Amino acid sequence: MNPQVSSDSQMNAENALKREMRSGRFSHALLLSGQRGIGKRTLARFLAKGLLCQSEDEALRPCGICRSCKRYENNTHSNLLKPNLKPSDKSIGIDPIRSIVEELSRHGLETGARVILIENADKMTPQAQNCLLKTLEEASNNTHFILTADSERSILPTILSRCRIERMQPWDDERMTNELRKVGMDRNRIDELLKLSDGSIGRALSIHEDASFWTARENVIKAFFTISKPSDIPQRISLLKDKKEDSSLYLDILEQTVTGYLHEKATQNTMHLSPSPLWDKAPVSGLRKISEAIQQARRLRAANVGWQSVAEQLMQIISEEIVKWQQ
Ligand SMILES: [Zn+2]
Incomplete structure (x- = not known):
């Protein structure tokens, strides 16, 4: 599902960084970039x-046992500098960065490595980045800047040009599977998560822990994937009563599942985890038609059309298609 860079080359890049960290030849400034949830922060x-x-x-x-590691774990290491942010802060302004710069100049003679860790560095305002820039240029050898960013687009070229940039890739299925097995998941759950998480281990783990997601998923399967004829609709609609708040999640799950069938058709595999045998015979044209109907349902919801009526129209189209597949 994720035909990206293989586990091996990604792991090699990560292992190279770890080797450099241990060898004492670590970059002065490193930027880990890549989509959310692929292990940059870890x-x-x-x-x-x-x-x-x-x-x-x-x-x-x-x-993990020396004094320094203990201080790191307790968040009391004076040689680890991070922007001091409030949970409500949407961006990293100039003040927390200025504090780091001042701190660095105060402790200029202290021995041992110093690390400036700026997670979500793409949230720094341009002023904050300019404030950081000078320090980035002048810092001593034993000072290391480690930045993470979901996107490089909001980072000034002057910062980028001073960083070694390591572009981390979404995880491939093999690496995801190995990691999810470690958490004790079974094969079915892993296959589900591979489809839903686009190579983001963080997203896979958070979906796994989200009970409301699995309840919604079960409802979507019951409501949309067990219809075999138009007369099934009233009973299926009743399952969606009081679910107005979740309508966008329901449409997401529905769409992901239909896309899963389309993907399987394109690769000529049978769906490993088909939620409904009725859908195994679905032709690509029928799946496309349903995909379009889901997009239309989103537009109607955005225009405040009631959820029940939007879902009913969708079920109508699904039931008409299903009748055709069964002929
Ligand atoms: Zn240690």
Whole structure:
């Protein structure tokens, strides 16, 4: 489902960073970029902790037991500088960055590595980025900037040009599967999550833990994928009563499932987890028609047409198509 860079080359890039961190030849400024949920923050924190670690055995860094690792874990490490943000902050303004710059100049003579960790660096305002720029240029050898960003677009070229940029890729199915197995998931759940998460391990894990999502998914299957004829509609509609608030999620799940069938048709596989045997015979033309009907349903919802009536129109189209498939 994610024909991106193979696990191997992605893992190689990550392992190279870890080796450099342990060897003492780590970049002065590193930017980890790539879509949300692919492990940028986890890697950035691992590298930051490892750079500060004082274990004699470099191969063990971060060791998790030295004084420095403990201080890192307790968030009390004075050589780890992060912007001080409030949960409500939508951007990283100049003040928290200025504090870091001042802190760096105050502790200029302190020994040991210092790490400036700026997660979501693409949220920095241009003023904040300009404030950071000078420090980025002049910082000493033992100072490391680690930045993460979902997108490089909001980062000034002057910052980008001073960073080593590591573009992290969405995870491929094999790596996702291995990681999700570690959490103890069964094959069916893993297959579901691969379809839903676009190579984002973070998204896969958060969907997995979201009970309301699975309830909604079950309802969508019952309501839309068990219709075999138009006269089924009134009973199916009754399942969607009081679900107005979730209508957008319901349409998302419906669309993802239809797209899953289309994908399987295109690759000539049978759907590993077909929610309904009725749909296994669906021709591409019928699936496309239903996809278009889902887009139309979104437009109607955006125009405040009632959810029940939008869902009913959708079911009408689905039932007409299903009758054709069964002939
Ligand atoms: Zn340590």
